[in-house]
Amino acid sequence: MSQGVELRGVTMRFGDFAAVKGVELDIEGGEFFSFLGPSGCGKTTLLRLIAGFNDPTEGQVLIGGKDMRGIGPNGRPTAMIFQNLALFPLMKVWENIAFGLEVRGVSKAERRKRAEALLELIALPGQGDKQVSELSGGQKQRVAIARALAVEPQVLLLDEPLSALDLKLRQHMRQELREIQRRTGVTFIYITHDQGEALTMSDRVGVMSAGRLQQVADPQTIYEQPATPFVAGFVGENNRLLGRIGRVEGGAAVLDSAIGPLRGRLGGDLAVGAPAALFVRPERLGVQPASGTPGQGGHIPATIVSRAYEGAFLHLTAEAAGGTVLTVHLANSAGLPDLQPGAAVALIYRPEDAIILPAEAAA
Amino acid sequence: MTALYRRYGPGLTGLILALTGFWIIFLVTLPQLDMVDYSFRPNLSMSERGGPNDVYTLQNYATLADNAIHRAIFLKTIWASALVTLTTLIVCYPIAYHLAQGTTRRQAALLMLLLLIPFWINEILRTFAWWILLAYAGPLNNMLVALGLIERPIRFLSGDGGVIVGMVYAYILFMVMPIYNAIESLDRNQIEAARDLGASPWRIHWRVVIPHAKPGIAVGCIMTFMLAAGSYAVPALLGSPGSRWFTQIIYSWFFEGGNWNQGSAYAFILLLLCIGFIFGVMRLARIGLADIAK
Amino acid sequence: MIDDRFARLLTRAYLGLFFAYLFLPLAVMGAATFNESRFPTVTPWTGTTLKWFAALWADGQMWNALGTSFAVALGVICLAVPIGVAAALFLSDLHSRARSLVYGIMVSPLLTPGVIIGISTLIFWRPYGVTGGILLTVLAQASFIAAYVMLLVLARLQRFDRTLEEAALDLGATPMQAFRRVTLPFLMPAILAACLIAFLQSFENYNTTVFVRGFDTTLTVYIASKVRTGVTPALNALGLILIALTIIGAVTHELLRRRAAGRKAA
């Protein structure tokens, strides 16, 4: 099993600006861990702290239990795959792959042999004598991976390595990366702002926003039980309804909103009267005629604003009382209702499908 | 500094800092300061240095104010350099424009090569070539006499005319290149559009091309003026004792008068003149230092 | 249309005149080499000869001066090129307001008259026992030629992807290895160009050299002194040879460039 990475209260400041704030995290050896977050939230900065291009202003980075402060990138058991790949343009493909061995003083014959073996692994056998500029995007990608694997790192750091590829290739490379990770057992720390990528590939995901780690969990938990309004809003689509806590009943609560009382799971430490938001996903909403009687579950009277038919799904937008706009995705399984803009309906949901979280300070 | 250290480690960073520091401190800054310091001290013998007479004084500057001949030469250097600058600008602007906008890329490359060749040959030889051409019994005089345009040969090399012609020739490239670079970045469509709107060629240049080329023109003028005012080679070869240049007076303070302090004062005045010109032009054209060194 | 044709004619005429102005003096200087006359001129033509080449060949002082010029140029390359490269690296990692100040100081020698560079160098080094001569000339010339080198290298460095250096470090290279294997090869074209420019600048320098040369004579100083005292057509022969070398160099450079461009297009 390869080594894990621990971050202890890691903060990174550039001048007055803190790009990473107090990150606490244990990444286990052999894990596939993804950082997910919007552009500029500090993902690359965090990865560079682990790689050793910078030391954190505060806190510690430990790899394999060892404090890494003062150890440069060339002294750490990590290898990075850069956002732009950073292949050496003046070296041949095999020289690129063998560069890490070259600087370790491995003989040329041995380097050549190891490079060939890695080319085999990335399905580019016999292409070692090509120039980097002669490769396609996907091939370059794989060479970058081979170059990083050549130094047998304990931890592989990948900074949005697939962002430059087209959709088809990206999907293919996701599988390959996962495959390589399984085969080598190396710890993968993967950065992306593509949530699909993070959810499908990772053992665990860490969601970041504005330098802070918002939630760390397995993909399903991230989606089903977001810990903060940011995570609820950022991962997948979500409808948000604002109000104040009306009642708390164990794990559930009632939100007093402009629409009326709304029931949902309680996702945080909230007292009666506290400002809060209820989140419910578009695919968890159902549609009833307005005349139907409100049952035990959530019930939101609304007017259809627009509809978009997409084969497998019907997308609706509806406006509820107080001007709140909600989206609904109806699966095209059993008889879609005939809904035209202007129709008065009730949107319904099961209370366990909705989650009530503290309202964001900024929102 | 920390970025440098992180990237290059102790050995290389040390080397980089040492080399850069040596250059900036010992080759550029301190020598200049030393020259200024020199210019404010009296010319003393070795034994008197550091003694009671070694005090700061303005006497070296007073010399220029008091010496009518030196003053006249100084003023002549200024206006002649300005004239050289203006002439070079007028000669070079059409060429730079033609290279940048008036011709195909291929042809421009060829003309550029032709333009560069004389400037790879050294300044002294270029000036020497003019010396031959302008000599009293030289080809130009012979031709003019043969054509009947003049009756007797002209002494081109005894006034300032020869010096000015030689300088214009010597600094052409320093004017053409920056203007060419500036005009080249002008979108050809702008010229087409102006022509389409019925603007005359003069108007196009005055309203479209010249404003765009202003930084290049400024840089060309700065370089040419500085080179002309500071030239020792051209006046030394093409001038006569009667048409001395300020640099020649500086030289004679050093190597004939043996008064380095006096020479330093004159040199500092020349430097101030050039700095003044540079800042004046930068002000006029509204450009910064980063635009100059390209 | 008439207007257009007239404009084109005017342009042609101006170009012709301009290039005549550019090359006529050089042509006259070259032609004078073959004139029998003791004085370098083309009028009157007193007979065609090659003897001035022989005279140049036999001129021991000229050979000495040439040797001095080469020694100085070599010294300048050895000093100014490393300085210029270091300064460019230093500058490109500087991001504060200090950058424009340092940049200003670094390019200031290019905006300073050559005589002043010579004078200040002469004054500054005297107390340290470095008086006029080859060493002082190297120091003086390097002080401004390093600025050319710095600008050339900086321009190339701006096109350099700095993550390549980081990638090398990340793969375990020492900073020295990363520099030698990644940064330096990328900068090489600029460094070679800088060597050439440094050589040419040093070789042709007069204004600075004349103050710091002491009793040593470089080729330009020699030519200048000859023009003023006892000019002979042997100088023209020297000029002609330098022109020929220049043209050969320029044409080769152009041909190589075209061939490289052609290969890239193919």
Ligand SMILES: Nc1ncnc2c1ncn2[C@@H]1O[C@H](COP(=O)(O)OP(=O)(O)OP(=O)(O)O)[C@@H](O)[C@H]1O
């Ligand atoms: N060297 C630096 N100096 C100053 N600010 C920096 C530096 N590096 C990053 N930042 C700032 O830190 C913040 C986080 O940057 P970072 O590159 O980590 O974002 P990111 O999450 O990787 O974004 P992206 O998805 O766009 O790559 C940004 O606001 C950026 O401007």
Ligand SMILES: [Mg+2]
């Ligand atoms: Mg990033």
